[in-house]
Amino acid sequence: xxFDQRKDLLGLRDLGREEIEQIxxxxxxxxxxxxxxxxxxxxxxxxxxITVFYENSTRTRTSFELAGKYLSADTSNLAVxxxxxxxxxxxRDTIKTIEMMGPQxxxxxxxxxxxxxxxxxxxSMRVINAGDGTNEHPTQGLLDMFTIREHKGRxxxxxxxILGDILHSRVARSNIYGLLKFGCEVRVAGPPTLIPPDVERxxxxxxxxLEEAIRGADVINVLRIQKERQQAGLFPSVDEYSNLYxxxxxxxxxxxxxxxxxxxxxxxxxxxxxxxxxxxPRSVINEQVMNGVAVRMAVLFLMMGGGRDEAAS
Amino acid sequence: MELRDKNVIMDEAAMRRxxxxxxxxxxxxxxxxxxxxxxxxxxRGGPLAERLAAEIETIERVRVPVGILDITLYxxxxxxxxxxxxxxxxxxxxxxAGRAIVLVDDVIYTGRTVRAGMDALMDLGRPKCxxxxxxxxxxxxxxxxxxxxxxxxxxxxxxxxxxxxxREIDGEDKVVIQQIVR
Numbered sequence: 424x425x426f427d428q429r430k431d432l433l434g435l436r437d438l439g440r441e442e443i444e445q446i447x448x449x450x451x452x453x454x455x456x457x458x459x460x461x462x463x464x465x466x467x468x469x470x471x472x473i474t475v476f477y478e479n480s481t482r483t484r485t486s487f488e489l490a491g492k493y494l495s496a497d498t499s500n501l502a503v504x505x506x507x508x509x510x511x512x513x514x515r516d517t518i519k520t521i522e523m524m525g526p527q528x529x530x531x532x533x534x535x536x537x538x539x540x541x542x543x544x545x546x547s548m549r550v551i552n553a554g555d556g557t558n559e560h561p562t563q564g565l566l567d568m569f570t571i572r573e574h575k576g577r578x579x580x581x582x583x584x585i586l587g588d589i590l591h592s593r594v595a596r597s598n599i600y601g602l603l604k605f606g607c608e609v610r611v612a613g614p615p616t617l618i619p620p621d622v623e624r625x626x627x628x629x630x631x632x633l634e635e636a637i638r639g640a641d642v643i644n645v646l647r648i649q650k651e652r653q654q655a656g657l658f659p660s661v662d663e664y665s666n667l668y669x670x671x672x673x674x675x676x677x678x679x680x681x682x683x684x685x686x687x688x689x690x691x692x693x694x695x696x697x698x699x700x701x702x703x704p705r706s707v708i709n710e711q712v713m714n715g716v717a718v719r720m721a722v723l724f725l726m727m728g729g730g731r732d733e734a735a736s
Numbered sequence: 737m738e739l740r741d742k743n744v745i746m747d748e749a750a751m752r753r754x755x756x757x758x759x760x761x762x763x764x765x766x767x768x769x770x771x772x773x774x775x776x777x778x779x780r781g782g783p784l785a786e787r788l789a790a791e792i793e794t795i796e797r798v799r800v801p802v803g804i805l806d807i808t809l810y811x812x813x814x815x816x817x818x819x820x821x822x823x824x825x826x827x828x829x830x831x832x833a834g835r836a837i838v839l840v841d842d843v844i845y846t847g848r849t850v851r852a853g854m855d856a857l858m859d860l861g862r863p864k865c866x867x868x869x870x871x872x873x874x875x876x877x878x879x880x881x882x883x884x885x886x887x888x889x890x891x892x893x894x895x896x897x898x899x900x901x902x903r904e905i906d907g908e909d910k911v912v913i914q915q916i917v918r
Contacts, residue, residue: 452806452825461859464809494809724809724823 427725431543431550434559435601443601446721447569453724454717456493467496470727471526475501475517476553477508477533482688482712483553483563487530490719496727499526518542527727531555549726557591562722563687564597566715568605570707571642573714574683578605582679584636585609585627586668587646587695588617594687595646599625612636613646613668616657633668638677644685645670648695661694671697675705683707739897739914745890746911751871754887755784758869759791761885766836771864773801773832777841777853778824781805783904784871785840803828805839810852832861838885842900844870847879872911874898 426432426442435443456462472491474484484500491498501521503509508517514533521529528549531539536556543550554560572578583602589595589611602609603626611622612630622629630636637643648664658664675682684696684706692698701708746754766772769792776785782804789802806824839853854866869885874892890898890913897914901907 449823452809452823455825456809459859460861463859465812465855466809 425725426722427728429726431539431552432561432722432726433540433543433550433552435561435564435597435604436559438561438601438604440604443565443568443604446565446718446725447572449721449725450565450569450714450717453720454714456720457713457716462493463495464493465495466724467491467494467727470496470528471499471524472496472528472530472723472727473499473501473521473524473526474530474553475503475521476531477503477538478554480532480554482715483532483560484530486712486715487551487553487562487719490716490723493716494720494723496528496723497526514538514542515545518546518548522546522548528723551722551726554593556593557596558593559597559600560593560687561597562715562719563594564601565722566711566718567594567598567644567685567687568601569714569718570685570711571683573710574707575641578602578607580606580608581641582608582639583610583642583644584630584640584678585611585644585646586633586636586670587613587648588652589613589622589646590617590619591649591652592646595644596625598644599627603627610636610640614658614664617652633670633674634677637674639679640677641679641682642685643670643674643678643682644687645696645700647687647689648691650691650694665694669693669695669697670700672699672703675700685711688712738917739899740917742896742913742915744910745898745913746872746888748909751887751909751911754871755787756791758885758887759788759795762788762838762867762869763792763796765867765884769796769798769800771834772836772838773803773830774838774840774869775803775805775828775853775857777839777849778804778806779905780842780900780902781840783902784842784869785838786904788838788840788869801830803830805853805856807849807852807856810856812848812852826856826860828857828860832857832863834862834864836865836867837863838867838869840869842870842902843872843874843898844868844881844883845874845876845898847877847881850881850883851879871900872898 426445488498530551530553532553536558539552609627610630686708774785776782804827806826808823868883870883871887873886873889895916899912901910
């Protein structure tokens, strides 16, 4: 089944390898458009999409908005913090209200895992999960995979280290689900309190140290550490975290030659990643941002578009 | 939709002669090809543009730039069609602005593909002019578009399909008229 046959994009766990490949392949010409002087094609003219973010996010929301605009869709944003949600409106009623305004696609971020799945079951609109609780962030996973494939020429069989707060990270989960479909060896490392106790069941290899995870890795994906976790007692201090788990240039000697460094942003420089690493030649962090727009354009196009009639020349 | 072959209307030699003539016409219309470039509409416009460039090079000893345009994102009927979308890359690696661009396609029918091609081209820059070269004009235009260079005019009914085969994609050169069997 092609991804264009799906109503919703809720996660990478239930997406097939072929569907992921279709999205990544479609993102290649989309990236050409992002890099052009005139970043606009008429494909989705007359289509509406709305971003509804129950949690703050600037980059993901803006990335989706620009992706929609570059494809000529009409994009709108529901600012939840100033909406009727604050007056106690239920999620279901909010979605029903939005649906009656006529957009075809709703792009939603919610602090509760599974919220977009609930919405998808209760609306005829297409639903894109832009991050739900600690579950998944599928378009981040896809843009990471796109960036890796662009640099390494393939995904199959790569060794990928994911570092940091795996327990709470929807980015980590989407990466793991997606990369394992391509036979990658995924290692995770972080404070034991931030590694899910049964993480092996996901198909990944837990490592006790940063060094162990990085050894021989083709890709190092550094996750943002939320400093609130320290207040919650999940690691002793930010200093200790950075001593043990901050990615520094000397770590790269352990990795495979030509290893690349990813980070979903925003970065805590000097906590999970050193500035030399973030700005260094192995960093593809800025490219990830551009690729994010291209991948989201691909997702929107495949979900809202049709095909070319070869006969109608 | 089932198709039944009716006639081969151009064979390899006829296609070669038509492309040679179009190459001469392009050179003449532009008084040389110093400022010209060829842009084929994917898919079969691409190889045809390459072949025209080779013909022009034989005649004029000048190599004109050749690009390929993917117009999938510019169709005005995307959402009314049920086929699986396949977007490919546009590969125009030269400056479009200020050039005489010859758009190349295999068949012109409704004119919507060419219109989409012109829109796509304009987004890459502002050409001095756009000309249109097609191997077959089968009529039934829905837009006011007329090609500048035509290999063969083939009046058709709407129940027919013109199928252009090129050796680069299909392994052989021929143009076939087919009947739609309902």
